[in-house]
Amino acid sequence: MQIGKCQCGAVEIQAPENMNKIGACYCATCRKINGGGPLLGLHGNSELKASGQEHIERYASSDWAERGFCKKCGTTLFYHLTVGSRDYIYSAGLFENADFEITSEIFVDAKPDYMGFLSENSVKKTTQQVFDEVNKNDA
Ligand SMILES: [Zn+2]
Numbered sequence: 001m002q003i004g005k006c007q008c009g010a011v012e013i014q015a016p017e018n019m020n021k022i023g024a025c026y027c028a029t030c031r032k033i034n035g036g037g038p039l040l041g042l043h044g045n046s047e048l049k050a051s052g053q054e055h056i057e058r059y060a061s062s063d064w065a066e067r068g069f070c071k072k073c074g075t076t077l078f079y080h081l082t083v084g085s086r087d088y089i090y091s092a093g094l095f096e097n098a099d100f101e102i103t104s105e106i107f108v109d110a111k112p113d114y115m116g117f118l119s120e121n122s123v124k125k126t127t128q129q130v131f132d133e134v135n136k137n138d139a
């Protein structure tokens with residue numbers, strides 16, 4: 001189990017120990033919510049284990065997902081799929097662990113030109129490739 005905390009400490013998230021792969025998302029919503037940078041997300045599972053849940057606000061950012069943030073300090077906590085797998089994707093910034101690896105970067109066509117990629121070795125997908133994959137999985 002690894003523990004992630006928001007900036008003020010009101011919310012503590014208990015995430016699986018083996019969770020170490022980061023997916024970066026450059027979509028306009030992630031960049032708007034996360035101070036201009038991509039969301040760096042660690043893929044968890046469909047169960048949220050957290051203390052201080054009364055401090056978590058959820059915001060439906062699309063028809064298929066919601067964002068969780070701390071009501072006290074505003075820290076981005078997670079991206080949560082509200083359809084399909086219903087998985088939680090946690091903000092990498094919550095965790096002290098430096099042993100993470102960026103394995104995918106998505107919505108790369110939405111990345112502004114003033115920003116570089118984060119990893120040479122990550123799998124990179126455009127908006128079209130991401131949606132093609134979602135539709136394939138739904139079929
Ligand atoms: Zn907080």
Ligand SMILES: [Zn+2]
Nearest residue numbers: 025026027030
């Ligand atoms: Zn995004």
